[in-house]
Amino acid sequence: MPEKTIYSDLTLLGGKSDLPRSPEEARIERVPNPQKDARYAVRFTAPEFTSLCPLTGQPDFAHLVIDYVPSGWLVESKSLKLYLGSFRNHGAFHEDCTVAIGRRLADLLEPEWLRIGGYWYPRGGIPIDVFYQTGEPPRDVWLPDQGVPAYRGRG
Template identity: 80%
Template sequence: MTDSIYSELKQLGAATTLPESPERAELERVRNPQADTAYNVRFTAPEFTSLCPMTGQPDFAHLVIDYVPGAWLVESKSLKLYLGSFRNHGAFHEDCTVRIGRRLADFLEPQWLRIGGYWYPRGGMPIDVFWQSGPMPASVWIPDQGVPPYRGRG
């Protein structure tokens, strides 16, 4: 792996621990070998966890991240560790969702990125948060995120 696009990666294939906070989490990226082609990449995190900043109680979400890469791809283990670092982080749903989207967009400089945060009810009310970096590219197939609205027992 020394002379490849993967040679700069530090976390993949190495023993790693969950970062203490989102700020300390290190995202990693690799050159996109298909940078001349517009395509969508989707990551789904159905068990995302953060903490309520007021009560310290856990909050749970189903996150769906879509992006059309430019020159860079996010390395998935580093993304998993970054998302896991929110487990002990106190912030409202809106802040967590938008923070993740903006950090990925700033880091990867994709052609386009969106994140859907489908949060489970807090106080009896689900909160869904959506952010995207700009208009959806017309030339790329980007399926619906496929997460139905929360229905409870109804």
């Protein structure tokens, strides 16, 4: 019998995984943080995030940047990728998508701190950027700028 590790309960790694039909059906997995005595930041960048306009059904595109300072848990990256992919056929406004992702991750991971920047590409000539965070950023952890320039159009 294989030895139990912090990764033993993961179910999505090591094989084919279908994209969940909706964010509600998506399962996000977590693992215990093996470096919980260290304070550090984790960043996930999803430059090709897509969802649907809930009224027109047209696709919306965003560049998401998720930063968090873990406490007891880390998010398993394949499950996060599948969760984000589940928005591809989900109709919601930009604000709803961005904040829902941030809140779900904060609820699951119980991080010391989390922020998400949703940098949405223009539709109808107006880009929408949405930002959510769980509180004041920690002062003693390096948190680089999210690195996504403000939209300039033809600038």
